[in-house]
Structures are given as structure tokens and as C-alpha cells.
Amino acid sequence: MSEEGMRRVTAIQNGTVIDHVPSGSALKVLGMLGLLDSRSTPISLVMNVPSKKLDRKDVMKVEDRELTQEELDRLAIIAPNASVAIIRDYRVAEKRSVVLGSELTNLARCSFSNCITTNTREPLPHRILVHSNNPLELRCAYCGKTQSVDDIVNNLI
């Protein structure tokens, strides 16, 4: 993280720092991680801070929680260039990056009202396929309807 970003929030003892999130996307990222409704996890956010890489960026620090690689990979559709540091005892213990795979399983329901998966009793996993990376295009694996990032965020499981 840049010195500029560091100065805005205090260092955390243990947890996860997510840097290089596109400016204005921090709340979506928290939504993807299921942290928006959390009342027990301390979270620090800085938004729209200057960045050499992105011009402006968001940075977040999640205390006392080490995000798994699977959780981090969920971020790839919002923050494909995010860099992640796992912090232990105030030191960077691990550096991780997010990877966009070919499929997102049980992350979100399909947004299409007539998709077979709208029957909540159907037991097979919800599957969103990465149809193309650049530009990013996501589609339901069953009905084939395109899903926007907002659709995903609004239909998180």
C-alpha cells in the first residue's frame, strides 16, 4: 500500500488488507465477502485515495480475519487487480492475488426471473460462467442469461 494510503488508517495486528480496489467499489467488495452485515468484524475503509496504478483506488482492512483464496477469488469480477496481504502480528505474512477462474459456484443466484434456479428447492449449485474476461461477461450456466456485476452483488447467496 502506498504511504499516502497507509497514513489514513492505522495498522492492524492480524487480518487481511485488500489494496488496489477500483475507486468506489469497496462496498461492493464487502458485499461479495458477506461483510456488509457483519457487526463483529472491525473493518477500515479508505476510498478514492490517489494511486499510481489506478489513479484513484479503495483500500480496506479486515481485522482478525484471514480471507481464504476462494473468498478472494470472488473479488476478481470487481477488483481483478487487487493485491492482498495477510497480516499476522503487524507484519505481512503472505501476499496473495485474486484469480478469476472459469466459473463462480454458489456465489450468487441467477438474476433472470424465469431461470430454473429460481425454484429455491432445486438442489444443484448455482453456477455463473465467465464467458469472457475482457470485457468481462458473466452468464448463468443453466439459462445462459448475462449477469452484470451489480446483478451478482444483488443476488449473493
Add this chain to the structure above:
Amino acid sequence: MSGLITVDDLTNEEIISILDDAERMLPIARGEIHAPILAGKVLANLFFEPSTRTRMSFETAMKRLGGSVLNLGDVANSSVVKGETLFDTMQMMDGYADIAVIRHPRQGAARYSSNAVNIPVINAGDGAGHHPTQTLLDLFTIRSCHRTLEGLNVALVGDLRYGRTVHSLSEALARFGCTLTFISPSSLSMPEEIISDLRNSGVSILETEDLHGSIENLDVIYMTRIQKERFPDEDEYQKVAGVFRLNRSDLSSAKKNMIIMHPLPRVDEISPDVDSTVHAKYFEQAFYGVVARMSLLCRLLGVEISGMVSE
């Protein structure tokens, strides 16, 4: 091949091979040759919404080849009304049948079903999604009339948004280098995912609302039914239905070998006076559904037809 959910599940070579086999099976479909090559095999016909041609042609195809057919019957009398999931219904079919055909009002139901079972699943229409076996018989009809699938000028007319047959067909025609003209009211235009895929594949597409000005350059006009329930009121429907209707008098500028197709049933979009023209191929097209499906069933069940059918 483990099933057929969309045309994307088939390569061009596989499509051609299925059509070639279908052509060789014409005498069986006409009842001229007895060839029980699917004897002992069971097809589950799972129609969760109404169908006439598709359900009956699958049944005829299977029976002409000596196989048996299980029908789900009226959904109102099945376990579906008791709340059974599609997953559970399909689990039963895995034990009862060698192959399943499914039509369902929900989009994605066929892909979902194929993920739930080990037997091959054939999509016979999922909501406004895909209908790939209709595409096979459509391609068979076009090839029978034009002796090629390549480089034709094809117009798809009517309800292109909700009409699933045109979704699968346009993707297939694009792969054979056809030029596509989409003629529909703006409210019923082709879905953006399909337009996007077609443009990415480099196909030439023209979108217009003018049917009658396009006829003279076309090799194929593929008409579809515009459903009243897609419109807010009767007047709006009547206005559109009148514009997207073919009459015999509209065909004076058409090429002699231009063909008119329709997945049927038709309502008002093709006048009965077109039926007796050389262009009308829709009833022939419906018959070809039997051979196209015979050929597909054999392929998915791993049954070779060479040697069983006279060349």
C-alpha cells in the same frame, strides 16, 4: 456427445453427419423400411408444457426405430404439482429410461436436467431459451431444398425475442456463413446475448422492421408466430400482426427457389393462399422432424445406422 442442450454442443461436422444419417433414414420415417435398431431402448418424453409436433415426432422417431416411449403425461396429474423438484423427477428418469427429452417453461431446465442425470438429455425447448432439435430439422429442410447450408441469405421474422427456435437456428446458420436478416417489431427483437455472440463470430446481420422490402434477395424466410400475450392490448397486437404477415401477392419478387419455413403452429402470419406456392415448405419441414430426431436418437444412444439402412 452426451446430450443436446444447445446447438453449441455440436460441431459443424457433427451437424452435417446427423443430417446425412437423417437423409438415409427417410424410408424408415415413411414406413417403407422396417429397421428396429433401437429395440429395447426407452425414451422418456418429459413435456412440462404443451407440445404437438415435437412430442409426437420424438415418439414417432423412437417407435419407427423399434424403441419404447414413456410419457410424463399431464403435468397436472404428476408429482410436479405436489412440489417435486425437477432434480428429483430427473433422478427417476435415470432409472427408467435410456434417454430423456425435456420441454420446460423455465429457461435453463434442460441444462440443469443434464447436470442431474447420467442418461443423455435432449432439450426440446426451455422457456425462451433453445430448441436445438428444431434447428436440426430446420437445417435439414434448408439443405434439402437448397442442397447446401453455406452462404445463404436467410431472414428470421416475427417474435425473435421469445421465439426459442430462432435463437438456436440463427447461431447454427451463422456457423455455416449465412447472412442473417432479423425482421421483428422492436419490442420483440433478438436478445442481446445472441446478437453479441453472432457479431463476435463475424456474421453479417441486418436488423429491420420491414419484411416486404427484403423479400427479393432472400433464399429462406423463416416465419414465427407473434403471440398476443406479448402485447399490452389487442390493438397493438393487431397492428404488428398485420405488418408481419406473408400473403401470396407479397411473393411476386421472390427468387424461384426461395423457401418459406415456419416451426408451426401458425396463426395469422402466413396466409393460407401461400400454402400452394412452390415456396411453402413448412409442412415438409414438420415431417423432417421425424428423421432429424431419429438420427439424433441413434447418435446419442451410440447405435450405428450404417448397414442397417440401405444407402
